[in-house]
Amino acid sequence: MENVSVSVKDLSLSFGAVTVLDTLNLDIKDGEFLVLLGSSGCGKSTLLNCIAGLLDVSDGQIFIKNKNVTWEEPKDRGIGMVFQSYALYPQMSVEKNLSFGLQVAKVEKTEIDRRISRAAEILQIQPLLKRKPAELSGGQRQRVAIGRALVRDVDVFLFDEPLSNLDAKLRSELRVEIKRLHQSLKNTMIYVTHDQIEALTLADRIAVMKSGVIQQLADPMTIYNAPENLFVAGFIGSPSMNFFRGELQLRDGRAFVHANGVDFDVSAYPSRGPFKAGQKVVLGVRPEHVRVDEASSGEPSHQAVVDIEEPMGADNLLWLKLAGQSMSVRIAGQRRYKPRTAVTLSFDMAVASLFDAGNENRL
Amino acid sequence: MPEIVAFNTIDAGIEPEAEKVQARATQAGPRGKKPRRALSGRNIMIYGTLIVMALYYLLPLYVMVMTSLKGMPEIRLGNIFAPPLEITFEPWVKAWSSACTGLNCDGLSRGFWNSVRITVPSTIVSIAIASINGYALANWRFKGADLFFTILIVGAFIPYQVMIYPIVIVLRELGVYGSLTGLIIVHTIFGMPILTLLFRNYFAGLPEELFKAARVDGAGFWTIYFRIMLPMSMPIFVVAMILQVTGIWNDFLFGVVFTRPEYYPMTVQLNNIVNSVQGVKEYNVNMAATILTGAVPLFVYFVSGRLFVRGIAAGAVKG
Amino acid sequence: MAGHTRGSGRPNQWLRNLNAKFASVPMILTAVVIFLGGTIWTVVYSFTNSKLLPRLSFVGLDQYERLWAAPRWLMSVQNLVIYGFFSLVFSLVIGFVLAALMDQKIRFENTFRTIMLYPFALSFIVTGLVWQWLLNPEFGIQSVVRSLGWTSFAFDPLYNSNIVIYGILIAALWQGTGLVMCLMLAGLRGIDEDIWKATRVDGIPMWKTYLLVIIPMMRGVFITTLVIIASGIVKVYDLVVAQTSGGPGIASEVPAKYVYDYMFQAQNLGQGFAASTMMLVTVAIIIVPWAYLEFGGGRKRA
Numbered sequence: 007m008e009n010v011s012v013s014v015k016d017l018s019l020s021f022g023a024v025t026v027l028d029t030l031n032l033d034i035k036d037g038e039f040l041v042l043l044g045s046s047g048c049g050k051s052t053l054l055n056c057i058a059g060l061l062d063v064s065d066g067q068i069f070i071k072n073k074n075v076t077w078e079e080p081k082d083r084g085i086g087m088v089f090q091s092y093a094l095y096p097q098m099s100v101e102k103n104l105s106f107g108l109q110v111a112k113v114e115k116t117e118i119d120r121r122i123s124r125a126a127e128i129l130q131i132q133p134l135l136k137r138k139p140a141e142l143s144g145g146q147r148q149r150v151a152i153g154r155a156l157v158r159d160v161d162v163f164l165f166d167e168p169l170s171n172l173d174a175k176l177r178s179e180l181r182v183e184i185k186r187l188h189q190s191l192k193n194t195m196i197y198v199t200h201d202q203i204e205a206l207t208l209a210d211r212i213a214v215m216k217s218g219v220i221q222q223l224a225d226p227m228t229i230y231n232a233p234e235n236l237f238v239a240g241f242i243g244s245p246s247m248n249f250f251r252g253e254l255q256l257r258d259g260r261a262f263v264h265a266n267g268v269d270f271d272v273s274a275y276p277s278r279g280p281f282k283a284g285q286k287v288v289l290g291v292r293p294e295h296v297r298v299d300e301a302s303s304g305e306p307s308h309q310a311v312v313d314i315e316e317p318m319g320a321d322n323l324l325w326l327k328l329a330g331q332s333m334s335v336r337i338a339g340q341r342r343y344k345p346r347t348a349v350t351l352s353f354d355m356a357v358a359s360l361f362d363a364g365n366e367n368r369l
Numbered sequence: 370m371p372e373i374v375a376f377n378t379i380d381a382g383i384e385p386e387a388e389k390v391q392a393r394a395t396q397a398g399p400r401g402k403k404p405r406r407a408l409s410g411r412n413i414m415i416y417g418t419l420i421v422m423a424l425y426y427l428l429p430l431y432v433m434v435m436t437s438l439k440g441m442p443e444i445r446l447g448n449i450f451a452p453p454l455e456i457t458f459e460p461w462v463k464a465w466s467s468a469c470t471g472l473n474c475d476g477l478s479r480g481f482w483n484s485v486r487i488t489v490p491s492t493i494v495s496i497a498i499a500s501i502n503g504y505a506l507a508n509w510r511f512k513g514a515d516l517f518f519t520i521l522i523v524g525a526f527i528p529y530q531v532m533i534y535p536i537v538i539v540l541r542e543l544g545v546y547g548s549l550t551g552l553i554i555v556h557t558i559f560g561m562p563i564l565t566l567l568f569r570n571y572f573a574g575l576p577e578e579l580f581k582a583a584r585v586d587g588a589g590f591w592t593i594y595f596r597i598m599l600p601m602s603m604p605i606f607v608v609a610m611i612l613q614v615t616g617i618w619n620d621f622l623f624g625v626v627f628t629r630p631e632y633y634p635m636t637v638q639l640n641n642i643v644n645s646v647q648g649v650k651e652y653n654v655n656m657a658a659t660i661l662t663g664a665v666p667l668f669v670y671f672v673s674g675r676l677f678v679r680g681i682a683a684g685a686v687k688g
Numbered sequence: 689m690a691g692h693t694r695g696s697g698r699p700n701q702w703l704r705n706l707n708a709k710f711a712s713v714p715m716i717l718t719a720v721v722i723f724l725g726g727t728i729w730t731v732v733y734s735f736t737n738s739k740l741l742p743r744l745s746f747v748g749l750d751q752y753e754r755l756w757a758a759p760r761w762l763m764s765v766q767n768l769v770i771y772g773f774f775s776l777v778f779s780l781v782i783g784f785v786l787a788a789l790m791d792q793k794i795r796f797e798n799t800f801r802t803i804m805l806y807p808f809a810l811s812f813i814v815t816g817l818v819w820q821w822l823l824n825p826e827f828g829i830q831s832v833v834r835s836l837g838w839t840s841f842a843f844d845p846l847y848n849s850n851i852v853i854y855g856i857l858i859a860a861l862w863q864g865t866g867l868v869m870c871l872m873l874a875g876l877r878g879i880d881e882d883i884w885k886a887t888r889v890d891g892i893p894m895w896k897t898y899l900l901v902i903i904p905m906m907r908g909v910f911i912t913t914l915v916i917i918a919s920g921i922v923k924v925y926d927l928v929v930a931q932t933s934g935g936p937g938i939a940s941e942v943p944a945k946y947v948y949d950y951m952f953q954a955q956n957l958g959q960g961f962a963a964s965t966m967m968l969v970t971v972a973i974i975i976v977p978w979a980y981l982e983f984g985g986g987r988k989r990a
Contacts (some may be wrong), residue, residue, distance in 0.1 A: 058587075095579065107586030
């Protein structure tokens with residue numbers, strides 16, 4: 007394989023009887039921005055720490071730039087790392103924080119200065135160089151922390167939830183900056199987060215993790231539009247995808263999902279294989295893939311009742327009851343509905359998802 | 370008593386009813402600041418108790434100082450609480466330079482310098498070793514480390530008497546029994562559980578990511594200790610120092626057991642002077658000697674203030 | 689998982705983390721050789737008839753039989769029980785009451801705390817000698833009270849075999865209650881302010897709040913303090929040496945002094961080892977249930 011920057015092969019990690027990562031494989035291309043996404047305890051940070059060499063693996067191998075670094079010290083792996091709590095050395099000035107690693111590595115003084123001034127310029131922290139971390143704001147601290155990775159002049163950047171300690175506004179600002187940084191540096195970046203917006207906006211590819219296993223590894227749009235299994239479908243998107251559990255029925259050359267006494271026509275669904283009648287399935291439809299009161303004549307439609315309305319400005323979220331089941335629909339912000347209004351729904355099945363109810367995989 | 374005492378929000382529950390009534394009578398309904406009297410029964414009770422207790426704690430110090438400033442004839446006549454009619458510093462001079470211990474008559478000065486020679490190296494060595502132990506335990510855990518640490522902490526509760534004799538044997542084998550080196554080793558050993566716990570907890574409380582960042586920066590065991598951990602941990606080193614200086618200075622048992630008479634620390638010499646059965650009892654000299662012996666820890670206590678409290682609280686919460 | 693090739697030169701497991709292991713050598717030696725080894729050694733030799741030098745000639749429980757037949761040991765144990773009981777009760781009560789008073793947002797809190805805690809900075813030797821002087825019947829408190837006109841007043845605990853242990857208790861409380869107060873105060877300060885607000889809204893009187901709400905919440909602090917006081921009680925030695933040297937007669941002997949005297953004065957090591965083993969057992973009786981409550985069977989606590 008060419009252009010592979012970081013490669014994880016059959017990686018396993020267990021603490022005593024607890025297995026955190028199990029035979030995990032992952033290849034990250036040169037210059038790629040890969041996001042490890044999952045809820046807490048899914049093993050994403052553990053995986054990142056293994057790549058960094060901060061945790062010893064139980065089994066398997068890790069390659070960085072085609073070099074087996076499984077047993078290498080973190081400093082010898084050619085990585086820089088940015089932590090959630092910034093982890094700036096409190097007693098050192100910003101400049102000292104940036105130069106510490108280079109001094110330990112006995113880099114020449116002029117070279118240290120050159121790299122620091124470059125990093126300071128890129129991150130616009132020149133005025134802060136003489137300050138102590140305690141004198142910096144959260145956003146400035148995180149910039150310095152990124153700078154510390156930058157001066158190491160490495161190929162791979164590791165980010166461990168770098169924005170989680172910041173408030174919402176700063177978070178979105180720094181998110182843009184990190185993206186800009188990646189576009190100009192073109193380094194490989196591995197980024198751990200539990201925030202799906204960060205994942206969707208930053209990533210070239212997202213690896214969605216659960217219980218130490220990668221559930222799906224794909225570009226953000228694929229993850230969003232064609233989730234590989236029920237977990238990924240439910241995890242990504244807010245509000246969550248609407249699910250209807252039912253049974254596949256074939257009638258008159260058309261395919262239906264029969265759920266709660268309602269027949270959803272899924273003939274338009276781009277199935278990977280032929281439909282099997284009687285199969286237990288879960289139909290998943292994102293809130294924005296349902297149209298309200300816009301059904302053209304002849305199109306299959308369903309009657310529902312508005313339960314609650316959540317206006318959010320740009321769009322409007324309707325919580326509906328469809329055959330006794332609660333579901334959400336996203337409509338344009340200016341369209342308002344009163345509770346208990348009856349509405350007609352039509353589903354865009356071409357972009358829906360269909361999963362096997364047994365193994366929960368995409369059909 | 371000052372006009373208005375800073376009050377807790379919690380105390381209104383037992384406030385006398387009369388005050389509220391009074392407030393209503395003088396104004397058209399309560400308005401503005403709730404009136405409080407400084408000399409409420411409650412305050413008299415609180416401050417009264419505290420002052421009586423404070424006197425109990427202060428009395429011995431007062432008596433010590435007064436006695437040490439009197440001549441023997443005045444002591445025989447007067448009462449111990451009376452201030453001296455004629456102040457003399459002779460007992461202090463004698464206590465320092467010529468009081469007799471039964472073995473020799475060169476006063477406490479010898480014990481003082483012995484104690485200095487014991488306390489300084491013992492404090493440095495015990496803190497150096499324990500801080501590195503604590504650092505290794507907090508950040509560089511290896512297999513079995515926790516087992517040894519558990520034994521160490523449990524050991525803190527074992528009465529010294531159980532371990533004294535085996536230590537005598539070990540020190541004798543090493544050829545340092547009776548010497549200052551031997552006593553320094555003993556202080557290092559018995560200071561280790563609590564100090565290691567203190568440092569381990571402190572280092573474990575520092576953000577782990579800092580340690581990770583240093584490792585990514587390529588720093589190793591000693592570099593991280595000296596360049597990252599040490600500069601961040603000055604408060605805990607001061608606490609440990611307070612703990613050790615007072616503890617070692619005040620030690621009596623180890624001084625008696627593990628040193629020869631020429632190396633006896635101040636506490637042992639003091640006891641020998643005061644409780645020596647020979648000669649006439651010179652209470653003023655005894656009290657001067659007692660104050661002199663207590664002076665160093667008292668000095669540490671008054672200078673360090675809050676840190677001392679933190680130190681003993683940390684030292685107390687062992688196990 | 690088999691079959692994938694590995695780079696050569698996996699570092700030897702023993703050599704990994706070598707610096708940390710090297711740095712821990714003093715701790716490992718102390719824990720294993722001194723604490724574990726020393727304790728086992730003493731217990732083993734307590735079953736021998738060692739006199740001047742330790743000898744491995746076992747005599748079964750002889751030393752223990754002799755120990756429990758010795759009047760001096762029995763007196764030591766009796767003293768320890770009395771001293772221990774009152775020391776625990778008074779330390780906790782005085783310490784808690786003082787802490788509760790200090791927690792009333794009083795003025796001069798720092799001054800009061802400084803005064804109450806300074807004796808703790810002093811050694812037991814200094815403490816013992818001061819109180820020896822204060823309790824001196826010829827010149828001390830007794831003579832002062834008598835000189836005020838109450839000529840039959842008697843307060844000479846250090847010279848009265850029946851109450852000498854209480855004389856030591858007074859000195860010990862003077863030295864140690866400040867610490868207990870500090871621990872209790874820290875515990876009180878650790879209690880959520882909202883608890884106080886809630887009891888105030890509910891109209892619960894303050895003493896009831898302390899008794900029914902605060903003290904149960906401070907269970908951990910109480911237990912820790914109890915363990916600290918208790919393990920200090922068992923070790924009490926310097927104080928007795930300084931204040932009474934065990935006298936009058938053997939009236940104020942304590943176990944720790946018994947051990948020292950038999951090991952280093954009477955040159956009867958076997959007795960010393962047996963007595964120190966009994967001290968170990970005493971501490972174990974205190975510590976084991978506590979450790980079990982704190983770390984072992986703690987599942988019942990929510």
